[in-house]
Amino acid sequence: MTKLLLIADDFTGALDTGVHFVKKGIKSEVVVRKQNRNFVDLTRYLENEVIIVDTETRHIKPEEAFKIICELLVQARELNIPYFFKKTDSALRGNISSELGAMLQVAQEDVHFIPAYPKMNRYTMNGVHYIDGIEVNKSVFGKDPFEPVTESYIPKMFDADICVKLHKNVTEDKASHVIIYDARTDRDIENIVIDLILNEDAHYFAGCAGLAETISDYLPLSKKSATIAVQGDSTFVLSGSLNDITQLQLKYAEDVGIYHYKLTDEEKSDISYYKTNQGKRLLDEIKDKLSQSGNAIVSAGEMGGSIQKVDYSLNREKVGSTLGHLALQIVQNVTGINLFVIGGDTAVSFITQLKNTRITPISLVEEGVVISLIETDHNQFYLITKSGGFGEPDLIVKVLLRLGTWKLPQKT
Template structure:
């Protein structure tokens, strides 16, 4: 599924540098709305809408009112839209009251605040935001004539707002496999209330953060707040690619070997003999085996036969039709359950069955990856915008599937 985004940025330059992340990562053309009063009728007309609220230097009460009014207008898109509050990477502005106004107005259950922007020297460790290694409250930002920075501690920044009392996630925890706990869960004597601030020193930390959150909750239920660094991680999301190879042509078999030997994807070969013998739970078992790999962000290649033994599964007559159907059912179940960065399909019967089952009625060709191998984009339906590569079994070089997966991963 291709998500729709609405970004509220507190100044024009911030609106522009955040819009760039969508252009680079999605090939979308973001619309930047300079006057929030023109929001009516526009918000639903673009996949990426960036609104310049011009609230950075307003009095806190006025900033709250302006964001609250925008939230009231945008509330009808809750559940189908990812909302992002672009904040200053040096903590200037009205971040706390804007978070409160937007979360309250939209009714979102989770707040994620990560202002780090490693590419620009803005990092957060032990909740302290530093610019080129210096705590931000000790830089020139503390002398800003309109909105001087009074603290470097990002967790303190949100304390005291009606929106949340944040729980800070430090680098060791984030890098150690942090997952968002269930809402209301207890951490010692404290109850998790759905508001989190995060350390981040690298772009990979921000991507890890996004994976940790979206593994537990849908991104549409989160108010994301931060600089363009978090926006880049969110829009990319480092989503996994699902590849399904139904062809047993020798060239496809060699291509599968290249994928597995290179580590480009994890391989999964269903027990087709059990399926052909009508073993109960074959499809459900395959889904439960592959799902954890996709949740971990790993690319997965599903093949209908073992590359070291292509004769391990019969692909003739009625068996071939049943195998194509099974692979189609498996791919559809996984595509509906998980957010994918792209889908690779090889084998004409398998590809056709999968696309029909996913109600794909139209694709657009965006480029040719290799001769005869197109990169497509799904147009309309539940998978709108999903990148897709299809390949005939006999086409390509030994590394064609490797190249396709890497291109889909972005």
């Protein structure tokens, strides 16, 4: 019987939150909402204690996101699922106001929003959200050229018709609210969760992976030990992220000698390119590098040239589809491969091009870097994912070291 519905607005978010349940042996499955289809049939997944739905609502209009979340929650309530978790971005990107507003409307009880992720040095004090000690709107996420975070005081992020309160200001009244909690440490989050579940009988939660790690310990879910050995002869790293943090990670990996190919505008935005002789030669070059050294990195690099002038929403779709197609060509033609995808749009574009796919997150390689088992009708392989906006410069190299497909050069 399903006891928790976990809703994320993008694919990497679904994985890096869901993994905290799976690694404790809680039967869980990730479901991706298909493009241009609002309905997700939860009855197909009720054998899982936790259903994790990627609604792909990060970049759509707020009113559309509101409708999708409402319909999903109403369906879940009709199926008597008792607990609900809305995964939010740890940098407060996406349709947070409309999605938590939808949750509040369906719940008719308080929604408890704990946005901090202390392990990533993202915390909330007096309702203000910080990243590495900087208010989020003044951080790298406030400088995003397409979707900057413009507010750090969380109550101001919500529409005026949504009842929002800071926890420290909560008083007894009959109205339901989105209640925002301060938290700076994991212990802060644990204390909040214990109080909400054990003393207040709360059922509606919102937050990022930092909350999932704790709440998975205290919800009434069946836990058991779970270990899976990850094996692979090579790792193909594909990055669709333009974030400055990712660019530093790519440069670090290239500087230590890992092959890194930066796609041209045509190579990253035109699927038909890979039917040409030039496209086939590029695929062969990548496969040769994987065979020779065990690793290869391909990235979308920085936007430039003609593609920069294309409408961003169309550009995201074109680039995502093309990168997903590129990954598919490699995975289907190289045996014993791990696929490491950086950027949620790229990861979900790849997944949606597979047929009859079962997705199970299984463990963390590094904080926020998730390994999932991907099973199709024809094969299975391991997918490693992370969003573009976090991690130290050496993160890609550390992941490859842990996977065992790259080793430190011998000193001479």
